Amino acid sequence: MSRDVCVVVTARPSYSRIKSALVALRERSDVRLRLVVAASALLERYGSAVVYIENDGFEIAARVHMVLEGENLAAMTKTTGLGVLELATVFDNLRPDVVVTVADRYETLATAVAAAYMNIPLAHVQGGEVTGSIDEKVRHAVTKLADLHFVSTALARERVIRMGEEPDSVFVTGCPSIDLAAEVLKDPRLSFDPLQKYGGVGATLGLGEGYVVVIQHPVTTEHAAARRHVEETLHAVAALGLPALWFWPNPDAGSDGTSGGIRAFREQHAPRSIHFFKNMAPLDFLRLAYNSRCVVGNSSMGLRECAFLGVPVVNIGSRQAGRERGGNVIDVGYERGPILAAVRQQVARGRHPQDALYGDGQAGSRIAEKLATVALKIEKRLTY
């Protein structure tokens, strides 16, 4: 008898972080994959992850619109409440044997609450890491609701166990996002023209002399400052003298601050070296990053995938504070001067050696194997 494994994907980056596990689950005869696509993964404004999911041939068991609009925290909170409400109905109809939630975006807690309260065993991917902002609270709260933990590093496993989880429920699988990076390394050439393939807006750029990639998200609990933060990065990048490929942020509260800052900067400065993208197929994005001179911003992919790819990274601000990082990362604050200096230093230095800190490229199949075979239960108790 096969097991029904329900994975809830709520955002473009979450899809990248679980895709290799989805592929592995789909290939197993002892698993029936039930994929739920929800929240910003359904929205064009945030990159329409759903289109990539369908193009990758996955069948979608349910779609759930749940993102509230607004440049405020109430919208983020209500999105989560709506997620709990609606995922309850989805789980009540699908009746899966286990539910999987990915990482630490705010809406992943909705998946966790709905599954835990419905007495469905919950698996969490990427627990045990440490960062700044609301993600930190979300991640560990999900850990306390989860019955299975698929973590990226040995240190993450140790932390989850110290939080009181049973050791035999915590598995170091590596992060599935590294699986995509490993796939890219098989043929890392930039075989497409990003502007031609993905459109976007802004300057028309030639990438032959090298370029940088920028992706900067608002830091939720510093919400009001989001606009100022992104402006500093914009000034630094505009002054760099290399083309920049810039990606719009996630739908967190504050993204309107970041988006508004970008929009205003474009109106005022019409920067001639920056092109803006909404989204990109995950493998294309990794190829783009691999071939860049530097990745700039505060995305966790700078610490995770870029470690494996050996790409130099300038990590800005507090969003990744506390997260493990390799030698490819320089940390800076929010001021344009230090940002620019650090980018120049990384561009001058060139590629770093591969670092398997967050995984060796086999996370997806390990996660699928565990989901298909480990004993499932919903009762647990603090171990001390």
Added chain:
Amino acid sequence: MSRDVCVVVTARPSYSRIKSALVALRERSDVRLRLVVAASALLERYGSAVVYIENDGFEIAARVHMVLEGENLAAMTKTTGLGVLELATVFDNLRPDVVVTVADRYETLATAVAAAYMNIPLAHVQGGEVTGSIDEKVRHAVTKLADLHFVSTALARERVIRMGEEPDSVFVTGCPSIDLAAEVLKDPRLSFDPLQKYGGVGATLGLGEGYVVVIQHPVTTEHAAARRHVEETLHAVAALGLPALWFWPNPDAGSDGTSGGIRAFREQHAPRSIHFFKNMAPLDFLRLAYNSRCVVGNSSMGLRECAFLGVPVVNIGSRQAGRERGGNVIDVGYERGPILAAVRQQVARGRHPQDALYGDGQAGSRIAEKLATVALKIEKRLTY
């Protein structure tokens, strides 16, 4: 400048567990108390806590109906989602400086999520305890969302710290429910006739020769068995030969199993020694317990207040498993035989010595003092 402290009360037992802190908060000039009454605290079927709250002279800042009907887990989950949605609006309108959530009922997580996501500092009362069932997941998830922790015991404090919370955010205040018990001890006489004052249904009883008190909740994750469990207790209590005052359960998923079991038993057996109550003012309830020969069931008050009151307790099943207990408690399983034997043993033994395990009666003022004066923040990070 005074601080706005918002306390969310969602159930009759939660009110008992926070009332002394509410009184202390109301008396402070440096605090403005904003009381939100929600969920089953508004429902007649679950004892209309709101009536007691109003009778105690508290002003209610907002009321939120959010309990879904149904003998199923989806209802419990959706209640929580609805709570997140609606409390977001309440907090958005009240804009408190700090929010307080009490204990570990499933809907308390809604308060915690709404406050944490709205960037409002969250205080949690009664973290760090260990029990069975979904409460266990809820309690520790709330801990990971909370910024201040008011715990009942030194062991609870140690656990919260081991989970990665900063030691200076965790305060051993004792449990406010013990404050009510201490108040009762000043004059513990049973000065009212419960049947006359509170009505209820069932046998007309004389309490002169002693009586027992029964309160048994469904154990959520054993939902289907709730009816069978309560039937065993009903048979044991009916066979005891002492009058029994029985209280209806909480609105958890499965309470229809428990309630249905009680209703069917009444139809079939018309028990002549049991009277059923929906609810009682907290102090009256404690006086009733104090003067009983034994408290039977699975309420946490058997371990908490009854330890302080020295009342013998027979604790049934897994609901309180893992929770600290004093010498006044005998634990038994769900079978009528051992239940009956244990009750007889406790009735024969008589009163136990006072045990301050869960507090010394000053918890309310300690909690109010901390809420009024400690530095408030929303950023935290795992301590390891």
Added chain:
Amino acid sequence: MSRDVCVVVTARPSYSRIKSALVALRERSDVRLRLVVAASALLERYGSAVVYIENDGFEIAARVHMVLEGENLAAMTKTTGLGVLELATVFDNLRPDVVVTVADRYETLATAVAAAYMNIPLAHVQGGEVTGSIDEKVRHAVTKLADLHFVSTALARERVIRMGEEPDSVFVTGCPSIDLAAEVLKDPRLSFDPLQKYGGVGATLGLGEGYVVVIQHPVTTEHAAARRHVEETLHAVAALGLPALWFWPNPDAGSDGTSGGIRAFREQHAPRSIHFFKNMAPLDFLRLAYNSRCVVGNSSMGLRECAFLGVPVVNIGSRQAGRERGGNVIDVGYERGPILAAVRQQVARGRHPQDALYGDGQAGSRIAEKLATVALKIEKRLTY
């Protein structure tokens, strides 16, 4: 190419009023029936319509728990809001060609709003009737959102057209509930013992000398009076001298008033001639009504099915005010005296002639035919 017809059933009585159409839809090769079961149709407390639906062999495309608990109007309102929210997701996933909503219970407006706003053609069954209470507002609001109207009577059609609907969108099909009555007339014998088959609580009755059937719902906008109303009927029925088979009410706001009244009456008076049922299979219920001496209360089946069956009816209060009725009905107010007198008069009179006022027994197949074949559109405009 077949048409996807989505029918939303939200309550036990709604199922009876649409069942024959569901059967006819299921049998058509040009239709794919997508049945959504929601609200009180899922709840044991309100008769578990879902069990009958499954026993009748229907496949359920989605289940949606949405009933809020509480003896108040806020619960009713929020149930409707939740229905709009959740049915949006259901329709977004099922993508039906047309949605069907039945009659005028408050939650039917949720189906209507969700379908109309999703640009899905909406068919309404039983518009154009006139009654008291909130149902009146609901029914006509649904008419203004609907694109197809399947009405029971010529007068109903005239009213719908006068409200500004296009005449060619309004079809007199008769009411599908009459189809069940017609089926019962093929063999109307009471071939089962209701107490044995359906359990229930209350007096053990012999039905050989005749009996009456009672079903009384709270009148929403007179909410506070619900308890008093039902007490009057209870006294009248207890005084009748014939056995009474009494059915519990719907989950409207106020049903706790009615239910509470019944429960209190049972505690105080232990009526020896009344047996209480939660629910019954629709055909069994109609056979029971057919063989009764009189149907008492305020259910619309007294005016509809009982007209066709020729059963004498005593209709109490304002709930059916304005609805067309045949010669089988005597209307009375809420006082026990006139109720008792009217029941005695009807019992003495005996069976009435068949009256096809609400249909000839072919409504289901007519509705299915129209749903399968008429041109569907979503644009309409007031005709004047």
Added chain:
Amino acid sequence: MSRDVCVVVTARPSYSRIKSALVALRERSDVRLRLVVAASALLERYGSAVVYIENDGFEIAARVHMVLEGENLAAMTKTTGLGVLELATVFDNLRPDVVVTVADRYETLATAVAAAYMNIPLAHVQGGEVTGSIDEKVRHAVTKLADLHFVSTALARERVIRMGEEPDSVFVTGCPSIDLAAEVLKDPRLSFDPLQKYGGVGATLGLGEGYVVVIQHPVTTEHAAARRHVEETLHAVAALGLPALWFWPNPDAGSDGTSGGIRAFREQHAPRSIHFFKNMAPLDFLRLAYNSRCVVGNSSMGLRECAFLGVPVVNIGSRQAGRERGGNVIDVGYERGPILAAVRQQVARGRHPQDALYGDGQAGSRIAEKLATVALKIEKRLTY
């Protein structure tokens, strides 16, 4: 004793259509105004009506975020469901004597359902009009839920009565939006520089030689075509040879189509004669319209306020189809050619005579008078 009148404002244009009534209500000693601001009225992206409301000195009793994000109908539907849910809580806490809902935007039905279901008398402003699209269904459904009707024209009153409403519940007050127009006529000079005062993006324009104003909303039920529609208007306006002041659309489903079309056009064509505004204080907006050579688009203000102001209007497409109009309007389809020709014709013709079709400027005080003094009731019945 004063009456609590609760007005729910959900969008920028709704505020303009009710403001004079709010002012009149605030001034009455027999009324306590309770203003609820919700939905897009709270969002910066849609013009932050809330800022104008606060600047006009109104106290806000509750704010409710409820707009779902997304270029789809599910978002619109869920916004409405969320509105019903949350307004139930708001009304449950405020307990007003009467609730007022304005016009026919989709979310106004949420106010209507919540009030009607809570047994609160509901007043509807601007019923009885006829247009295209979903607004048509919404408007008349609200009429069937409302107890008081404040309509703009005699024809509207006749229609409401023909729909079955009691004649003495329907009052021709005129539209409050005309009151603002009348206020503007006292001093209609354009005393500010719109670009300087309101910023916006796009070409820097001199307005001395005349200009046109454009405001075009997506037509919900033609959702997919929204982008194509706006492009035609953009081409026509760009070809006109007069400066154009263009206002962004409402947050209906499809607004992303319209907004996306505008954004893409700006990227490709960088139109040198168009400046884009998000929003403007209502009186400033009317002064701008008054002094324009023509108003272009599909806003109802072209038919309403512009009739009173005598401003020439080119009305595009089906959105206002069926609505009464004066001699100042030329109707055209969605093609750029006829749009351009009609605008040129209107520009050449110049100002029209004043037409009091939608009101004489006293609507606000009439509505306030009725709300303060008419008998309130919640029971009604179809008049035929």
